[in-house]
Amino acid sequence: MHKTPLLDQLESGPWPSFITDLKRVAGRKKAAADLLGVLERSYKDKITHWKHGGIVGVLGYGSGIIGRYIDIPDEFPGVEHFHTVRVNQPSGWFYTTAALRELCDIWDKHGSSILNVHGSTGDMIFLGTTTDQLEPCFAALTAKGWDLGGSGSAMRTPSCCVGQARCEWACYDTMDLCYQTTQNFQFEMHRPSFPYKFKVKCSGCPNDCVAAIARADMSVIGVWKDDIRIDQAAVKAYAGGEIKPAGGGTIYKKLDIKADVTDLCPTICMSYEGGKLSIDNKNCNHCMHCINMMPQALRIGTETGATLLLGSHAPILEGAQMSWVIVPFMAMEAPYDEFTELIGNIHEWWSENGKNRERTGELMLRLGMRAFFEGVGLPPVPQTIRTPRANPFFFWHAEDFEAEAAGRKYIK
């Protein structure tokens, strides 16, 4: 074992330390012992000793393996190769204990025994193995029905919230959509052919528990079209303190409906007068605040589906961008043909026009929403307008004049 005085300090804090875990594994795995050694060395030298590999993988796949090497292998031979294996997670991250044991047994045999549950894209991340163990590890995984996830300039492993499996607010079956999307885009996940990465995340409701709006190129966020269902008796029970606010998830015992709910409505579309709650549903922007505060009194509507948004990413140099509404409402029902076709069209437009390492959101900003809609065959609708137009100049295209001459109507 290497001496690690700097790392040892990390064990003295109030939280469980990964150093303690690594030391436990280091007793039986040379890779974990040398991982501690190289980390201590990096803390001392104030530089990383890791190098990014670019070639290692398994036959037929261009994704799922991320090569890692160190620049001082003579000192730390146990981590001379320390490749990462991304394993496609089940929808909603539900595992049986037997499945987790199975995965851990495979990684104990073929890798460092260190894993990360889960990476930011959602995959289970197996950290650290050698080049000669990649194919045997992949064979062991596939023999048990597991597969590698996406990496590189490919479709990344789709992920979703727990959806209808555990949540009454799920407006569509997020787990099914996630699974079917994973199946439908196997080629694109395993064989990188895009300008850069493409992520799909599915949230069942606007609470957006998987943060799809900020982390996915294609954000699928559940929404309803009709009215919020109100149980006025339950509203009174909240007002009287008989039911705890937010399912007991706050420190407050009693809800002040006006101060805590209606006055906080972002579109001011609610009122509470004479013990009766009213909602002007046409002006509701589905923020979920009122439903979150009074889950027994308010329920999502019954005409449900999803809003599709495109383009979020967080580049280091230019700053983060949130996804942008491209389809205000799509009924999300199996087999999701409309959704799959749209993603295919977006891939085609992006692959045709995108520069190397340019995400869909960046391309959409560079070429404009108009070019995007024309390219993917979507109709422009008012909900896709992010900000009012500030530029007084408008450049007409030839087809606009033709449409005008043919009597185009702007308001139906």
Place this chain on the structure above:
Amino acid sequence: MALPKAELVEFIFDMVAKAQGKKQLKAMDIQKAVLKAHPDQPKNDVKFAIKDLIDGSRCVYTYFGGSFIEIPHEEGAAKH
């Protein structure tokens, strides 16, 4: 005129081999080059021709800030 599958595979392999060490080609670069030379070639043919080359180990996917298709070569980062 569209190339038969076997010829398309060789056409792409030659393109990748000629570019080796000079320019890293992405799948889309290959597709655009094929369609420029053979405008009536279906895009799907290109996709599956690349698959043939990868599955046969004649080409590999590489990652250097983006994913490329190259002739197999020694991993630079693995050198001491």
